[in-house]
Amino acid sequence: QVQLVESGGGLVQAGGSLRLSCAASGRTFSSSAMAWFRQASGKEREFVVAIRWSDVTYYADSVKGRATISRDNAKNTVYLQMNSLKPEDTAVYYCAAGASRGYSSSYYKRMDVYEYWGQGTQVTVSS
Numbered sequence: 001q002v003q004l005v006e007s008g009g010g011l012v013q014a015g016g017s018l019r020l021s022c023a024a025s026g027r028t029f030s031s032s033a034m035a036w037f038r039q040a041s042g043k044e045r046e047f048v049v050a051i052r053w054s055d056v057t058y059y060a061d062s063v064k065g066r067a068t069i070s071r072d073n074a075k076n077t078v079y080l081q082m083n084s085l086k087p088e089d090t091a092v093y094y095c096a097a098g099a100s101r102g103y104s105s106s107y108y109k110r111m112d113v114y115e116y117w118g119q120g121t122q123v124t125v126s127s
Contacts, residue, residue, distance in 0.1 A: 002026035002116050004095045009121030012085055016125070020080040022095030022118055030073040033099040033108055036080045038091035038123075045094065049080065050108040058105045063089075085125045092120040 008020040020036070035050035049069045050058045057069055068081040078095065098115030102108055 002098075004097055004116055004118035006093065006095050006118045006121040009093060009123045011124045011126065014085060014087055014125055014127050016085050017081070017083045018085065018123060020082070020093055020095075020121060020123070022078045022080075022097075024076045024078075024097055024116075028073070028076055029078075029097045030076075032097065032101075033114075034071060034078040034095065034097040035099070035108065035114060036069065036078075036093055037096060037111065038089075038093045039120075040088075040091040043091075045111060047109040047111075048093070050099075051078065052108065053101070058108050060109075082123075085123075087125045087127045090123060090125050092122050094118055094120045 003025045005023050031053045033050055033052045036048040037045050038048050039045040048060050051069045051071055066084045071078045095118040096114035099113040
């Protein structure tokens with residue numbers, strides 16, 4: 001049984017930082033893409049960042065320059081470092097994994113290409 005377990009969320013003041021982790025079990029994802037999406041209250045889930053098996057990364061414009069995704073294949077874990085957090089970053093952050101190889105950045109920004117999802121971790125940024 002494949003599981004993705006996110007951790008690292010919490011309450012932080014604007015301008016602060018958080019590091020989210022997503023630990024996968026049940027299979028390895030070293031040869032597929034992993035990503036982070038987020039969903040604010042009352043809004044649709046949106047793409048944040050993705051990392052391909054080749055370590056190529058794609059970022060949403062809203063977090064570019066403030067977020068860094070990385071992966072540790074030995075630990076089957078992906079990380080999201082978020083800096084200079086803003087109140088509008090408040091959301092539940094979801095880890096996704098299992099996307100097969102696509103040919104464009106837009107492919108990796110689609111929710112439907114990811115086979116597995118975590119349960120989410122809440123990030124709240126106070127002003």
